[in-house]
Amino acid sequence: MIGIIDCDNFFVSCERRRDPSLEGKPVVVLAGTAAVVARSNEAKKMGISMSMPYFKLKERFGENAVIAITGDHHYYKETSMEVMSMLKNKVPQMWQYSIDEAFFDLTGVKIDIKEWGEQLAKEIREVVGVPVSVGIAETKTLAKIASHFAKKYPGYKKCCVIDDIEKRVKALQLTPIEDVWGIGRRSFDKLKSNGIRTAYDLTKATEGWLSLNFSKPLLEMRRELLGEDCIPMRQDAANKSVSHTRTFPKMLETKEQLSAEIAGFAASCAATMRKQHTLARDINVFIATNHYRADLPQYNADKTVKLITPTNLSGTLIKECLKILDSIYKEGYKYKRAGVTVRNITDDKAVQTDLFDYDAEEYEKMHKAAGAADEINTKLGRGTIFMGSQLKSAPSHNGHENSETSVTSLS
DNA sequence: TCTGGGGTCCTAGGACCC
DNA sequence: TCTGGGGTCCTAGGACCC
Numbered sequence: 001m002i003g004i005i006d007c008d009n010f011f012v013s014c015e016r017r018r019d020p021s022l023e024g025k026p027v028v029v030l031a032g033t034a035a036v037v038a039r040s041n042e043a044k045k046m047g048i049s050m051s052m053p054y055f056k057l058k059e060r061f062g063e064n065a066v067i068a069i070t071g072d073h074h075y076y077k078e079t080s081m082e083v084m085s086m087l088k089n090k091v092p093q094m095w096q097y098s099i100d101e102a103f104f105d106l107t108g109v110k111i112d113i114k115e116w117g118e119q120l121a122k123e124i125r126e127v128v129g130v131p132v133s134v135g136i137a138e139t140k141t142l143a144k145i146a147s148h149f150a151k152k153y154p155g156y157k158k159c160c161v162i163d164d165i166e167k168r169v170k171a172l173q174l175t176p177i178e179d180v181w182g183i184g185r186r187s188f189d190k191l192k193s194n195g196i197r198t199a200y201d202l203t204k205a206t207e208g209w210l211s212l213n214f215s216k217p218l219l220e221m222r223r224e225l226l227g228e229d230c231i232p233m234r235q236d237a238a239n240k241s242v243s244h245t246r247t248f249p250k251m252l253e254t255k256e257q258l259s260a261e262i263a264g265f266a267a268s269c270a271a272t273m274r275k276q277h278t279l280a281r282d283i284n285v286f287i288a289t290n291h292y293r294a295d296l297p298q299y300n301a302d303k304t305v306k307l308i309t310p311t312n313l314s315g316t317l318i319k320e321c322l323k324i325l326d327s328i329y330k331e332g333y334k335y336k337r338a339g340v341t342v343r344n345i346t347d348d349k350a351v352q353t354d355l356f357d358y359d360a361e362e363y364e365k366m367h368k369a370a371g372a373a374d375e376i377n378t379k380l381g382r383g384t385i386f387m388g389s390q391l392k393s394a395p396s397h398n399g400h401e402n403s404e405t406s407v408t409s410l411s
Numbered sequence: 412t413c414t415g416g417g418g419t420c421c422t423a424g425g426a427c428c429c
Numbered sequence: 430t431c432t433g434g435g436g437t438c439c440t441a442g443g444a445c446c447c
Contacts, residue, residue, distance in 0.1 A: 010429090032433040037429090053432040071433090098429045098436090184427045215439065217427085243435060250430085292432055304422090339434090 001106045001113060001163070002229070003136040004143045005087060005120070007080075008151060010100035011038035013130040014079045015069050027067045030054055033249040037071060082128045090120060095233045103140055105233060117159030121150075125158075137162040140231050141224035144181040145171055145199065172200035172225060182221050187214070199225055238278055238345060244268040245339025251290060252335045258287060259322055263389035265340035266321040270314040273342070274374055277349070279310035280342035283317065285324040290336035301328040310346055313366050314373075317342070318389050 007013060011029040016022045026042035034054035043066055048057060054068060080099045087094060091104040106113065117134040124132050135147025142162050149171065150160040162168050178188040180199050190213070196202055203225050210219055220230040244265040252258050262285060273280060286302030303324050311317060321340055373385040 030433085034431050035433045037433060051433065055431040058431090073434095100429075182427070186426060215426095217439075239436075241436070245434060247433065290432085336432090341435095 001109075001136050001138060001161075002140055002143050003091075003104050003106055003113075003117065003134060004097075004140065004147050005083070005102055005104075005124070005132045005134050006144075006147045006151070007083060007100035008131040008133060009038055009040055010080075010130070011071060011076055012040045012043075014072075014076050016040075017079065017129040018075070022067060025067055026065065027069065028057070029069050029071045031071045032247050079128065079130060083124055083130065083132065086124055086127060087120070093233060096236065103143070103233060106136065113163070114159060114161045117161065118157045121158035132158065134159040135162075136160070137168070138227040139224040139229045141181050141221060142168065142171075142227065145175050145179075148175070148179065168227065169200065172203060173198055175199040177202060180221065180225070182217055187218065190214075238276060238347070240345060241341055241343045242269050242272045242276075242278075242280070242345070243339060243341035244272075245286075245337065245341075247337045248335070252338075255325070255329050255331075258329065258335055258338060259325060260390060261338055262321050262325050262340060263318045263387060265338070266317040267314040267387055267390055269340050269342050270312050270317045270370070271374060271377075273312035273345070273348075274370060277347065278345045279312050279348050281307050281310040281344040281346070282342065283307065283320050283324065284341045284343070285321050285328070286337075286339055286341075287325070287328060287335050288337045289333050293336075297333060299330055299333045301330070303328050304343075306344075310344070312348060313370055314387050315366060315370075318387055322389065 012022075012027050015027060015029065022040075024042070025040070026046055026048075027040040028036045028043050028048060029038040031037040036048060036050060036052045036054070036057065039048050039050070046061065046066070048061070048066065057066060057068070076099060083100075084094075084096055084102060087102055087104065091106065092109070094102050094104040096102045113136055117136055121132050121134050124130065133147045133150040135143040135145065135150055136159070137143045137146050146160040146162045150156045150158055153160075162171055175198060177183055177191050177196055177198055180202070183191070191197075191202070194213075196205060202222055205222065207219060207222070210222060223230050246261065246265070248261070252261070269280075282304055284302055284304040286300070288300040289296060289298050291298065305320060305324060307316075307320065317340075376385050
């Protein structure tokens with residue numbers, strides 16, 4: 001059997017863990033500058049949707065109807081680690097799927113699964129202080145469905161187990177197709193127009209028809225719903241990409257402003273990679289205008305370059321990103337979003353260097369400087385040390401508004 | 412007049428997830 | 430005034446090779 005634990009309204013639950021007075025009140029957590037990324041049950045009942053911009057929320061519900069909190073990802077990450085390490089001690093194998101979810105394998109475990117799951121949820125609630133729901137079934141897709149039932153109906157005592165055909169059929173019949181893990185907008189529309197409305201309907205479709213009209217993931221989904229395990233447990237492999245992107249609160253009109261932001265994103269990507277001990281070869285930079293503003297001229301551009309030598313050095317990455325920006329920037333537009341993504345990531349122990357582009361001594365020197373900067377930032381707070389090119393950045397969202405900073409130049 | 416085919420690698424874009 | 434951010438996987442089609 002396969003299980004999943006899924007934290008309930010995770011970001012909101014973290015905020016309530018810190019501030020119990022938020023319990024029972026409508027709470028939303030905002031990310032970026034102002035969009036809803038988590039809602040308490042009370043907020044959901046009011047009809048507040050995911051990604052709703054804060055200004056619309058105020059328009060519709062008034063200034064004080066909802067408590068809106070700006071997200072604190074570091075705190076959520078810490079809380080997540082506490083939940084995950086509790087789970088780790090109790091299962092033979094697990095796969096952390098996201099910040100608030102993990103699958104685990106109970107194959108061969110001889111226990112009363114239902115009771116064990118209830119106990120797990122109870123302990124996490126008591127020790128860490130966040131509510132979680134547990135779903136257990138033959139496959140990950142079915143376990144997900146089980147966890148939805150555990151979340152929705154208090155009668156399950158936070159753990160729902162689907163362990164025979166009868167329960168499975170009933171659960172599938174009660175699950176709208178759009179609630180199945182892996183069904184998004186596009187597939188939903190297409191399935192609905194073909195009369196498939198529930199998870200059960202999907203299991204009744206033939207493989208032949210599905211393979212003509214859909215692709216691999218949907219075929220696997222059908223099998224998963226029938227109890228055939230198709231989605232492998234993945235161990236915590238290194239990330240395949242790292243990105244830092246932003247929607248700016250105000251549109252940026254000059255290249256200088258954009259450059260400062262891009263430099264900041266590049267430095268963040270580099271720092272993330274150093275923490276993970278990885279290097280990247282491909283660098284992508286994108287810039288975009290505000291697509292909500294049909295009244296303004298639109299321009300989106302992006303470009304990828306391949307480095308000869310993979311890097312995780314802020315200086316190198318910033319330099320390359322600013323070169324890319326130079327080549328795609330166009331005057332006369334108001335830019336609303338931008339970002340840096342690095343791909344083609346390898347372990348930093350296996351540095352494959354090109355003989356013509358490699359100066360071992362220089363590399364060592366820069367790497368030491370970057371490491372020292374990371375250490376200081378860890379001890380004294382993020383953004384204590386940063387690259388000179390990030391300086392022109394608007395102070396509001398680089399996290400170093402109050403730190404009197406020393407500036408390193410690594411080259 | 413006849414005008415390769417199969418394999419692999421890469422990339423862009425789409426779809427989906429939390 | 431104000432519209433998220435960070436990921437993964439799949440597929441089709443082009444480039445390239447022999």
